[in-house]
Amino acid sequence: MTLQTELAGVSFAATLARFGDRTAVSTQTGSLSYRELARRVEDMVHSFGQGRRLVALEAENSLPSLVAYLAALAAGNPLLVLPSGGSAADALIAAYNPDIVVQASSGEAVLDVRREDTAHDLHPDLALLLSTSGSTGSPKLARLSAGSIQANAAAIAEYLQLRPSDTAATTLPLSYCYGMSVVNSHFLVGATLALTDLSVVDPCFWDLVRAEKVTSFAAVPYTFDLLDRVGFADMDVPSLRYITQAGGRLAPDRVRSYAELGRQQGWDLFVMYGQTEATARMAYLPPDQAAENPQAIGVPVPGGSFRLEPVPGLDASELVYSGPNVMLGYAERPEDLALGRVVTELQTGDLARRGASGLYEIVGRRSRFVKIVGLRVDLGQVEKILADLGVTAAAAGTDDAVVVAIEGDHNLALIAKTLAQDLGLPRAAVELHPVEAIPRLSNGKPDYPAVAALASERGNDDDAPSAPDAGSTDVRRIFAEVLEQDDVADTDTFVSLGGDSLSYVAASLRLEQALGYLPQGWHLMPVCELAPAPHASLRQVPPSGTHRPEKPRGLSAWRRKVLAPMETGIVLRAVAIIFIVSTHIGFFHWTGTAHVLMALAGYNFARFQLSGERTARLRRHLRSIARIVVPSVAVIALAFAITDKYAWYNVFLLNPLLGPPGWSDYSRFWFVEILVHILLGLAAVLAIPAVDRAVRRWPWAFGMALVAVDMPLFFGLVDSHYPGQGPVLWLFGLGWAAATSRTLWHRAAVTAVAFLVVPESFDNPYRSATILAGCLILLWLPTLHVPRGLHRITALLASASLHIYVTHWLVYPLVDPYSKGLAVLASLACGVLYWILATRAMGFVEKRMKRRRSRSAVAAAVHSRPVTFRAYGRRAADDGVSPALAPGLRE
Known part of the structure; x- marks a missing residue:
């Protein structure tokens, strides 16, 4: 029935x-x-x-x-x-x-x-x-x-x-x-x-x-x-x-x-x-x-x-x-x-x-409705919302944006954020314009065509106030500064702009400060959807289409005030680098965390390098490799110049292939060397269109395939030249598979492989237990609860983890004779300082190179089409367009 x-x-x-x-x-x-x-x-x-x-x-x-x-x-x-x-x-x-x-x-x-x-x-x-x-x-x-x-x-x-x-x-x-x-x-x-x-x-x-x-x-x-x-x-x-x-x-x-x-x-x-x-x-x-x-x-x-x-x-x-x-x-x-x-x-x-x-x-x-990103917006209701906030306004609009004239002196940025959230629209789809008085017709009714014209006027007015765009501007500025990008559009995402695991932490920290919260999956969200939380003086409404981190269930009220969720990958990076440095110095002994970082590298690669068009992804991939290689090689070259503990092949990250077998001082940078080799190998493999399509179609299977490829080396069926640490591609693949696990079955399979392989990785059961625990935490726990007071330092250490790793070999011997604890702190502090300097220096160089390429492209376009430039340059000048950009109009 x-x-x-x-x-x-x-x-x-x-x-x-x-x-x-x-x-x-x-x-x-x-x-x-x-x-x-x-x-x-x-x-x-x-x-x-x-x-x-x-x-x-x-x-x-x-x-x-x-x-x-x-x-x-x-x-x-x-x-x-x-x-x-x-x-x-x-x-x-x-x-x-x-x-x-x-x-x-x-x-x-x-x-x-x-x-x-x-x-x-x-x-x-x-x-x-x-x-x-x-x-x-x-x-x-x-x-x-x-x-x-x-x-x-x-x-x-x-x-x-x-x-x-x-x-x-x-x-x-x-x-x-x-x-x-x-x-x-x-x-x-x-x-x-x-x-x-x-x-x-x-x-x-x-x-x-x-x-x-x-x-x-x-x-x-x-x-x-x-x-x-x-x-x-x-x-x-x-x-x-x-x-x-x-x-x-x-x-x-x-x-x-x-x-x-x-x-x-x-x-x-x-x-x-x-x-x-x-x-x-x-x-x-x-x-x-x-x-x-x-x-x-x-x-x-x-x-x-x-x-x-x-x-x-x-x-x-x-x-x-x-x-x-x-x-x-x-x-x-x-x-x-x-x-x-x-x-x-x-x-x-x-x-x-x-x-x-x-x-x-x-x-x-005919009516007073517009439809923006699929939402039918009643412009009369827009005016009512603003009236309820004590704002006199007139609203017009198109299928691109709501355009509002605001009478009087108000905090336009704050009003715009609240209005966008109440309408359920991206922040970029709401334009507010301050006016001395609402434009009106002779019969006293609002002149809505005049209101709509404010949008085009603002587009031609270099001195127009920037307050209405403050929300998305904050996000654009953060992305521009962290990723060294001059031009960030509303539809850009952190990943499409070239973001990777090294810049992710810095961007997430600044975004959380700017927005008041951090949306889940923010690195894949367009700029226009990263809306700030509204000010308490207006309304506490979470931005539409985003998710605030849930409050930890089962925690008492006082613990909620003390603890706050933080992404697991960030916490693991910070904890791992502290354990790595402390173990190397002898402050305490806890091995295995570097291998957890290798799994985390695979996890982040799958998150940041598998979306977008293939050529753009390859450029992002190579840029990420450069961000690892340049600061690492600079330090290793200095170490080679002032000490006798390293060889020329360390400088070129070739010790795993050309250095002596087994563990030695030459092996100290093994993590960076092997990671770069893996990333270069993936760049070559993914440059093949057929392989790239297969990876995008079956990303989880490819991660598991990386694990399988390493098994002959892992079990000694094929000789490995990698010194001391043995094969670790399987760890990278395990992290990759964890990031692309979308079903319970996927996670169960990754868990089973981890339980089968990790205990066999080292004779030391404590090291194996650390690696296993790190992999499972990464797989099953998207966030960890960290004392609020430690959030900033955790993010700082996670951001600088690579730089701390390569510099601590030179720093701690200078302080170790006096205090091992002080040596740990000095290593961490110097690594953070080096991260700040290296990031700014590389950003400066990248910007200069980008601007030089841009100028060269414009010059080439002008010189390659002199007749076209003359013909279209005159029309462009009439339209108020720079003649230098005119050749592009013909396309």
Whole structure:
């Protein structure tokens, strides 16, 4: 028996069990069949109790949220879907007073049952309530019926030709109607959801795509910027069947470019158009039309139709949609939940025309809404938010940004941060401009075109105030200084700018100070998403799309004040270098931590060197090697010059190959030498396109392959020339595999290999135990809790660990005769000082070289096209563009 026989809910949600043992959902920890999912949904329905009640779900891309969503639809309980946490959810819960509030916590759905009976008069057709203006917290909701949801899911499944064999990755939030439509349409046909909240810039996302044989994912315009960043065009994704795009207008040249890319690689691009008021989708552009008509939204979805209604006073027509997926009407207060259908067709607010080919095209907007990165933002609500903060403002905007004129003297940077977070937008998508008075028309109403023009004025005004961009500017400045980059864009990430493990610690420390917290996976997040935490004087709302470190569970309040989480890799580097130096000096004896650092090197390589386009990654890889080689060789050369303990092949890091066998003074720099050899070898191997594609497709398997390659040396089947320490590539590979482990099975396999191999690595059981413990901590514990007062010194030691390692051999003999403890402190301090000086010196040289290359490129362009320069230089000067840059305009 299915739930549909007892309840008048949404059909596909109530009849999940009909697909039996087909896989419904795959997560990081496993998969769930349709039969198992239906059982969980039925259990949740019983938890809701008898009778129809208003359920509010703070939705996230997790299994508990998904089960609660399906259960409400199946049971016929009207469902108010909210973004997880923040002021938007709180405002809507306060406005509509739901009977039950559901949140996901620790892998479970937590129900707050506020009353046994409903406090509302709920219309029999009402099934779903969705915000119509993104995450602004506006009380205006679209009321959707069960029939609308079912009809739109069926229409989408029809034009996408969905099959039970399809698997979709959840690239968009469940709380967003576009992301919700992916869930609905796939469950309608018995397809699979790869449930995740990973971003497309995260290499783990592409691991998931390949592991689960994902056939599609959904994208908003901003997603394509991120796809460009990660080198999507060069990726091998053989399972991909199509990409869908909605959530705002994608520039025609981008549509054409990606449509042609899809033709080359065997997948389709579906450009789509929709609104929450139509459940999700109203139109789609057939993939075979995308390259030829990239400006169009296409044709109505099956079952729907368009008409063009002339707009008085405008030489244009408004697009009006009719179909079974049109909402019942709006709700602006709880009493509206009792209303039935008051809307039979949808006035979209978009101005459109129909081309000769029968395809519709949007040519403008009639209403006061803009859609940015997939969120529909009510500009009137923007003004209301600011008014609640005591700010007089007028808001305009485009599909790129909200532009606001602010009257009076205010802290624009602080207001901009808070507004961006309340809207759920990237900080770069909010522009605030100070004005003496709001621009107004003769009738006293705000002059919104004049407000919108402030954006272009600011773009041409070198003296415009920089306060509105302070949030993203802070992050750009940190990245520019730490990574020695002159030009940092909003879509750049730490990794795409060449960040590596040596610069990661310094950047993370400064970011935490600037933002007030450190988002998980920040090194893969674009600059515009790294939003500072708002000031307490306004609102304590965490930035949308980021995750604050969770408070340590089980700790008492006073311990929470004392301890704070810190990334495991940073802590291990700091502890390891202290143990290495102390052991070498004889302050105490604890071996094995250098080998833990080798595993950590593999871990960081997999994190920082596997994303982006292949040529860019190779440049980053070689730059990282140079950051190790240059400061190390400088110290070793000095040691060779002033002592008799080293040979010329130490200077060139060749002692493992040319030096005497066994352990000697010549072997003191073994860690740097072997690490450089491994990194150079990987650079050569990954420069082969076929190998590079294989590594990007199966990164975890490649890490395990590195372990396997070293086993003949490890077990003595092949003679190793490496002195004293023996083979360590397997440790590098073990760290690599730990970083790319995405499932419980992956981690279990790495753990098993560690338990099998590490105890055999050395005769000393204590050293082996240290190596094993370090590898397992790196694998299983993403953060460690460290006293807050030690965070700065821990980060400092971790940043300087390489420099401490190479300098301490020269430093401690000078102090050791007086005090071993003092020798340890002196070694650490001198290493930190050398790190500061070497980093600044290398940064200075890198900047000079980059500027010289840039000047040479401009000069070459000018001299190579004298005629073109003359022809275009005159036009460029007329447009206010420097003639030196004019040749680029012709391209």
